[in-house]
Amino acid sequence: MVGLLPLTLTAATVRRRGKRLLGPLDLTLDQGGLTVIIGPNGSGKTTLLRVMHGIERLSSGTAQWSLPPAEARQQQAYVFQSPTMLRRSVLQNLRYPLDLLGHPRAEASARAADWADRIGLGQALDRPATRLSGGERQKLALARALIREPQVLFLDEPCANLDGRATRDIETLLLAVRATGTRIVMATHDMGQARRLADDGVFLRGGMVHDSNRAPSFFDAPKTPELASFLKGDIVE
Amino acid sequence: MNDIFEGLAAALGLIVALDPDLIEISARSLQVSLTALVIACALAIPLGTWLAVQRFRHRRTVIAVLNALMGLPPVVVGLIVYILLSRSGPFGVLGLLFTPTAMAIAQVIIITPLIASITHQAMRDLWADYHDLLISLNTTKWQRVRTLIVDGRRNLLTAALAGFGRAIGEVGAIMIVGGNIDHATRVLTTAIALETGKGDFALALGLGFVLIALALLVNIAIHALSRTESEGRW
Numbered sequence: 001m002v003g004l005l006p007l008t009l010t011a012a013t014v015r016r017r018g019k020r021l022l023g024p025l026d027l028t029l030d031q032g033g034l035t036v037i038i039g040p041n042g043s044g045k046t047t048l049l050r051v052m053h054g055i056e057r058l059s060s061g062t063a064q065w066s067l068p069p070a071e072a073r074q075q076q077a078y079v080f081q082s083p084t085m086l087r088r089s090v091l092q093n094l095r096y097p098l099d100l101l102g103h104p105r106a107e108a109s110a111r112a113a114d115w116a117d118r119i120g121l122g123q124a125l126d127r128p129a130t131r132l133s134g135g136e137r138q139k140l141a142l143a144r145a146l147i148r149e150p151q152v153l154f155l156d157e158p159c160a161n162l163d164g165r166a167t168r169d170i171e172t173l174l175l176a177v178r179a180t181g182t183r184i185v186m187a188t189h190d191m192g193q194a195r196r197l198a199d200d201g202v203f204l205r206g207g208m209v210h211d212s213n214r215a216p217s218f219f220d221a222p223k224t225p226e227l228a229s230f231l232k233g234d235i236v237e
Numbered sequence: 238m239n240d241i242f243e244g245l246a247a248a249l250g251l252i253v254a255l256d257p258d259l260i261e262i263s264a265r266s267l268q269v270s271l272t273a274l275v276i277a278c279a280l281a282i283p284l285g286t287w288l289a290v291q292r293f294r295h296r297r298t299v300i301a302v303l304n305a306l307m308g309l310p311p312v313v314v315g316l317i318v319y320i321l322l323s324r325s326g327p328f329g330v331l332g333l334l335f336t337p338t339a340m341a342i343a344q345v346i347i348i349t350p351l352i353a354s355i356t357h358q359a360m361r362d363l364w365a366d367y368h369d370l371l372i373s374l375n376t377t378k379w380q381r382v383r384t385l386i387v388d389g390r391r392n393l394l395t396a397a398l399a400g401f402g403r404a405i406g407e408v409g410a411i412m413i414v415g416g417n418i419d420h421a422t423r424v425l426t427t428a429i430a431l432e433t434g435k436g437d438f439a440l441a442l443g444l445g446f447v448l449i450a451l452a453l454l455v456n457i458a459i460h461a462l463s464r465t466e467s468e469g470r471w
Contacts (some may be wrong), residue, residue: 073375084370087388
């Protein structure tokens with residue numbers, strides 16, 4: 001498999017309607033591990049993830065994978081904050097990314113059924129995906145993202161509004177995926193989750209990288225007072 | 238009021254007696270309008286979906302024109318198709334004027350903008366829902382259109398039924414291009430117009446009730462086939 005990483009953002013800036021949402025921001029994403037992006041609301045976490053994935057247009061600057069953009073996108077997957085359920089059955093949702101690539105029907109169905117088992121939806125293959133619960137949807141979206149075996153996985157608050165058990169299921173899955181060498185980049189509001197999962201952390205504030213470091217130093221010895229107070233649970237704007 | 242009861246009685250009489258003329262013109266009505274519907278859907282559904290997915294310079298203008306064309310006067314469409322198909326017209330050599338084919342062509346022109354416009358409305362909402370996911374999965378334009386058509390098929394049913402309703406009840410265009418020729422191009426609507434003109438209200442009303450019943454039957458049949466109400470709402 002041709003390597004996709006590193007990703008290099010150079011002076012990446014996103015402006016919409018005269019407002020600066022992100023940057024200018026320099027960031028390099030290297031091989032391996034799980035990066036957690038934290039920061040207050042509106043700090044640009046989602047925009048940063050979308051820029052990396054290449055679905056948000058840059059106003060200036062560049063985002064450069066080591067592959068051409070179209071090939072690079074094929075090797076990535078993205079789980080949105082409110083996951084989109086196709087108006088199809090669970091099985092058809094799972095196999096959809098494979099269908100797009102023209103995989104044989106039997107193989108696509110088998111892989112989809114296998115993933116359904118892994119996320120505990122093995123008995124619900126024919127259920128309409130739009131009738132799943134919040135946690136099941138999130139797991140389905142994650143499995144659908146992983147079925148193409150991407151090199152890089154982006155997650156935007158994968159456990160927002162989920163209870164402990166659903167969160168644990170998802171975290172277990174993420175750790176298993178990381179162990180296979182998939183690069184994970186994840187935005188989260190859950191500091192406990194950030195500590196449990198992170199190999200390194202990025203703290204965004206006002207569209208800029210305010211602080212970043214390897215875990216556990218990122219959490220235990222923050223370099224900036226703002227990150228320190230954000231981690232303590234104080235309100236940082 | 239009396240006329241209406243006589244009409245109902247006439248309708249029943251025609252149906253019970255399996256009047257051969259009635260069956261012939263009803264079958265022709267269905268044949269013309271269903272042919273027009275199939276062709277119009279094949280054109281309008283991909284067009285409407287594509288308009289929801291694709292961004293281009295004059296998109297708004299195209300959509301505005303499409304919406305305006307929903308109100309296309311059938312008589313004018315009939316007139317234009319007549320001129321195009323008449324002996325001296327550009328397609329005169331085909332000899333299509335005063336045939337069911339000509340009537341279907343006129344109806345295709347009338348209902349295509351209607352179906353395309355309703356399709357576009359429905360697909361716009363679905364596309365807003367699917368946009369991020371389909372972009373993220375690196376889909377081609379054609380894959381996006383196909384996914385929307387497959388997943389929005391229930392909305393498309395509404396569009397198709399609206400188109401069928403307009404086609405089966407339409408009289409202005411098919412009167413002009415078909416000519417209401419007995420045993421050749423006479424359909425329910427033109428027959429009603431003829432009987433009304435002759436003053437035979439009972440027969441005209443009878444045909445009218447048959448027309449309404451036919452439209453209802455087709456609607457119910459299509460709904461039953463696609464199981465709109467019985468399965469889960471998508």
